[in-house]
Amino acid sequence: MSDNDDIPFNRNFLLKPSVTEEVVPGVRRVLCDNPSPFTFTGTVSYIVGRGKVAIIDPGPDSEAHAKALLDAVRGETVTHIFVTHTHKDHSSNTARIKAATGAPVYAEGPHRASRPYYDSETMSTESGADRDFRPDIEVRDGDMIEGEGWRLESVATPGHTANHMAFAWPERGVNFVGDHVMGWSTTIVSPPDGSMVDYMNSLHKLAQRAEQLYFSGHGPQIPDATRFVRFLIRHRQAREASILHRLAKGEADIQTLVRAIYIGLDPRLSAAAGYSVLAHLEDLVARGLVLTDGDPVIGGRYRLDHDDFGSN
Structure with a gap:
């Protein structure tokens, strides 16, 4: 995909x-x-x-x-x-x-x-x-x-x-x-x-x-x-790096991340791509690299934890 x-x-x-x-x-x-x-x-x-x-x-x-x-x-x-x-x-x-x-x-x-x-x-x-x-x-x-x-x-x-x-x-x-x-x-x-x-x-x-x-x-x-x-x-490690690279430019929702990362994606797969991004974000939030308000969910907004990210 x-x-x-x-x-x-x-x-x-x-x-x-x-x-x-x-x-x-x-x-x-x-x-x-x-x-x-x-x-x-x-x-x-x-x-x-x-x-x-x-x-x-x-x-x-x-x-x-x-x-x-x-x-x-x-x-x-x-x-x-x-x-x-x-x-x-x-x-x-x-x-x-x-x-x-x-x-x-x-x-x-x-x-x-x-x-x-x-x-x-x-x-x-x-x-x-x-x-x-x-x-x-x-x-x-x-x-x-x-x-x-x-x-x-x-x-x-x-x-x-x-x-x-x-x-x-x-x-x-x-x-x-x-x-x-x-x-x-x-x-x-x-x-x-x-x-x-x-x-x-x-x-x-x-x-x-x-x-x-x-x-x-x-x-x-x-x-x-x-x-x-x-x-x-x-590939998955590179996908994670792409998410972090985009978030380094500022807070974003998942569809913004999809547009930035999945160039030329079949539009029929955009929702699925969003959930794969969410799967990466869940992991990144659990590891303390990314922050979100509330639970990491498909409609959330995400940003870097600059203190933790800078120390990793």
């Missing part, structure tokens, strides 16, 4: 909706036909294994996509369903796939915010959150889930959502990273649903892991993944 040239994005993704593609041995993918400025060409679901298989992220509420997934595994048995996080474009089709296959659903847990709502905020009615989702089996960081010919490790990666979970296949050097890392764009971090502190910690965590091929919830696979994650970390 950014105008940055510092990240080697790859927007070359030719997979067509409802077509099953084996991208590496033991991993197939199927694209849902739900393109948008937020989903790129659509949500990608993955099939792991052969014969007795797992489906990762069944996608949005779509009979057509459910049919494509079930057609892809015709003659096979779905033994596990994994959900990386509870945004509707990833989890809403879970009930359909479970009803058709009887497979148990594995995920971190129900949807929740990354922090309590401030008194000055109204409870979000965000259309993207799947508040009805409940897994059959709640997984924790480091849990190993085994199937026939595969073994996935749950890797807690909060940030995009509080319950975001990646699923690594260490023996294959592969990680199914959901929306935490995407090859086509930066990830939206929108408080209170998301948290920039959590997001950055999760990036650093992934950078320490051995897997070098990522399969994302949108767009193409990401090779040389550790290097790409380091690009993302540097």
Whole structure:
């Protein structure tokens, strides 16, 4: 969603909706036909294994996509369903796939915010959150889930959502990273649903892991993944520096910061950019570098704490 040239994005993704593609041995993918400025060409679901298989992220509420997934595994048995996080474009089709296959659903847990709502905020009615989702089996960081010919490790990666979970296949050097890392764009971090502190910690965590091929919830696979994650970390650090640079010129609201920082931004993404800026500001306020009157919220005004900033 950014105008940055510092990240080697790859927007070359030719997979067509409802077509099953084996991208590496033991991993197939199927694209849902739900393109948008937020989903790129659509949500990608993955099939792991052969014969007795797992489906990762069944996608949005779509009979057509459910049919494509079930057609892809015709003659096979779905033994596990994994959900990386509870945004509707990833989890809403879970009930359909479970009803058709009887497979148990594995995920971190129900949807929740990354922090309590401030008194000055109204409870979000965000259309993207799947508040009805409940897994059959709640997984924790480091849990190993085994199937026939595969073994996935749950890797807690909060940030995009509080319950975001990646699923690594260490023996294959592969990680199914959901929306935490995407090859086509930066990830939206929108408080209170998301948290920039959590997001950055999760990036650093992934950078320490051995897997070098990522399969994302949108767009193409990401090779040389550790290097790409380091690009993302540097990008977020640069975004923070840009916010501080603009605030050094004087107090500003979030839309002023967006206009100053996101040059050439698609207007459809300006609200999302504002929430990503808010996520950075929450962190900066907590660290004492930035001040605001009251809680750090989307409608607030922000200024530098010159005493603390000058000493850092």
